[in-house]
Amino acid sequence: MSVATSGIENSGTSEGRIKNATLIAGPTASGKSALALKLAERDGGVIVNADSMQVYDVLSVLTARPGTDDLRRARHFLYGHVSPATAYSTGTWLRDVAVLADSGLFDDRPPIFVGGTGLYFRALAEGISEMPEIPTEIRDRWRWRLNEEGAPRLHRLLMRVDSEVAMRLKASDGQRIVRALEVLEASGRSILKWQADRGHPMIDLATARFIVIEPERDLLVKRIDLRFDRMLDNGALDEVKAITAMRLAPELPAMKAIGVRELAAAIAGETSFDEAIERAKIATRQYAKRQSTWFRNQFGPEWQRIGGEAGRADETAAT
Template identity: 60%
Template sequence: MGDFQLGIGVATRQVILIAGPTASGKSALALRLAGETGGVIVNADSMQVYDVLNVLTARPGPDDLKSAPHYLYGHVSPGIAYSTGRWLIDVEGLLKRAELAEKTMIFVGGTGLYFRALLGGLSAMPAIPPDVRAHWRQQDSALGSENLHAILARKDPLAASTLRTTDSQRVVRALEVFDASGRSIVEWQKEAGIPLIDPALARKIVIEPDRKWLGSRIASRFAAMMKTGAIDEVKSLLTLGLPNELPAMRAIGVREICEVLAKRLSVEEAAELATIATRQYAKRQMTWFRNQLGDDWERLPFPPSG
């Protein structure tokens, strides 16, 4: 494997990107490549950045952390609405650290927007006045995501056509941007940013697992989570008294476990509902990777044949 050049010019080093849906074996591949290259692993999953939810977001365990250095895992309070922009700033800080200058950087995760920002830069966005931000956050709490999506469809049909009705975080963001600037967030996103990594010089891998295998793996993994600390994690999260609209509160499994704690669902029922939600999420991830990642990405079936 040759050298891969960083877009910001801080050093010449190997860079490997591993994308794929949840539970597809990305972390195992990252650990293997870290062992082969002496590299470090950098999180590219928007839920694994949060503290408290170690088990529920399937963050690397103690043995994994001993096997290779890991960065940007669990470094954000669940009380913060962490963004792609903030992740990119954190990554840039890592790339400039002298002690990592010659280390292979292995980015691994399932958040497509993180990879897009890493390779293509982040489009400039308008500053959002505090009163505009507060207004739409309040509307989200009062009206719910589907009603907000209907409002967005009237104000900015272009943006609404690209967003799911249940994705309240991005719907709110689109409304904020439109009110602050009078322009669609889609138009802002078309303005190119500055990439941190040259896409032509990085090794790029996307895992495309067998769906039946992945569905079974998701079910068994979530059942194990319920037995190994996920319920206690949600208890700890609830003690923080956080608003329901924060991303950490919307992690798959949090709502279902809350229903267990309220004695409205059994553990088995909650696990089944969360498994269904995870499979649906994995399907959306695979669709995004298939449509958004180009032919320059290596397509790796998993589990490997043979």
Template identity: 50%
Template sequence: MSVATRAIGRKLPGNVKETRAMEAIVIAGPTAGGKSGLAMALARRHGGTIVNADSMQVYEGLHILTARPGEAQMGEVPHRLYGHVPSEESYSVGAWYRDAQVVLADLRTAGRIPIVVGGTGLYLKALTGGLSAMPPIPTELREVLRGRLKSEGPEALHRELAREDPQAAAGLDPADGQRIVRALEVVRATGRSIASFRAEAGSPLVDPARTRRILVLPERTRLRAMIASRFRAMMEAGAMQEVAQLRSRRLSQDLPVMKAIGVRELSAVLDGRMSPGEAEERAVTASRQYAKRQTTWFRNQLPDGWEVFEEASAALEPGIVRVD
């Protein structure tokens, strides 16, 4: 898939009648790249409902640090699958697929166009390509691998995965412990690569031929600045207090919500182990690294047919709607 400063492929038709024939609009891209503003603009223009496809924005415990839409935005435009999962739970791509299936069916019945927006590649892949049926994993195997992840770190397990399932290992960041463990679980439980199960995908939730697919990939230097600016805004909005409140619930550190970028760094400030300035610097660095991984995934994993823009506002026809 090539990446350009202007859209690849067709523009969205300008009149409502043709747009209503579209089944959905999907907006993907790295964190802080302007996806949410574009989704709001398109929702205003077409009377759409915004559906979340971000794996952290599903949790109720973190509003500020996950950059969930604010009350004003959610009051103006209907939003679905935001903050609906208790922080005490882990939420999988399979759970999102099932929830999204229900939401999209509701929107079709209501005659509203869904605008699916997020940066979690596996959610978007399930949406447009279907979800593969993963095999059951023995509890003992899962516990052993998760214990080793804690004690030995992801790089050691990634080396083992490279020997047992080179295909899966080649597509994973050596620091992505959760997905490395998942791939090891599958290959050791079944003798098959996790990729072979993913190839047996179920039905997509939308028809790609009737879906406008937008990928926002800002220029690297500009995205780095956007990430830093957004985290400063999060701090001003009360991110520290949000983390303090989350910690007061004494949740397991293994839960996804406790691994959100910023939680660990601001927790160190609250414990007196780090200054606010150092915590902000580390959180911004972690966000930039995450955005880099997202960008690599989108460039390598998304199929043809996506329109690619450096500026989110370029996905709109000039002079019709402004992106806030």
């Protein structure tokens, strides 16, 4: 059987520690969460977040985390459990999944992984390379230097100490530049060498089910616009005010959540709210298109492809 995300043959066994998993991927607003809830209720399963933005607290509405009614219908895990001041990674997410698996949670409750972050699904199906633990003082120092000196200067430094990595990164990509520098300092080994060590699947590929939702473009655009309007009605502005008050570094992933920058600009009087809302909707549509392209190009034939109608309870309930 081919590896679930890329179609590349897995050189090891397909038997991972998590059996009978269902993976549901799709672009934002495609109906993933509605489908996950239906399956969880039908099969007695638990839902595990596989979206890199829904891990952060504070931004519950703006990242479309499951609401109170959804939480009553099924148990949900790895939602809103990370401070926005943290640069949460795919590796950390996979370790959090492993903790759930080791707790015995999935022994009699089939897990349903649902989200829009392709790298999370790849990590489940292929594993990822183990990375060294980074001491807090090293991590904090490099993030302080990023804030003080800027990404281009640290990129030039990386070019001197690990040119092979530096040439693969944009000079503006502060998070990946800092990651490469901290790994090199903490381990004395290039991040490329760590990445070259192949991991093992977390899920048992033979018993897993793979689903990707591919909604029609016109339907998806409509649902994106409707959902953002509902976010505003449900407190998205208050969340942006709260996270802005934390004065976090703009390079942190949580600060890049769609709607934060746009609504913050309107709150600050730098643009009108109508313009900010339209920009956020456009950014969401563009993001959804990138997600769909990634899933189409990266997911192999073992992924069952369904239309957006299959997962939705109604046109405004999707996440």
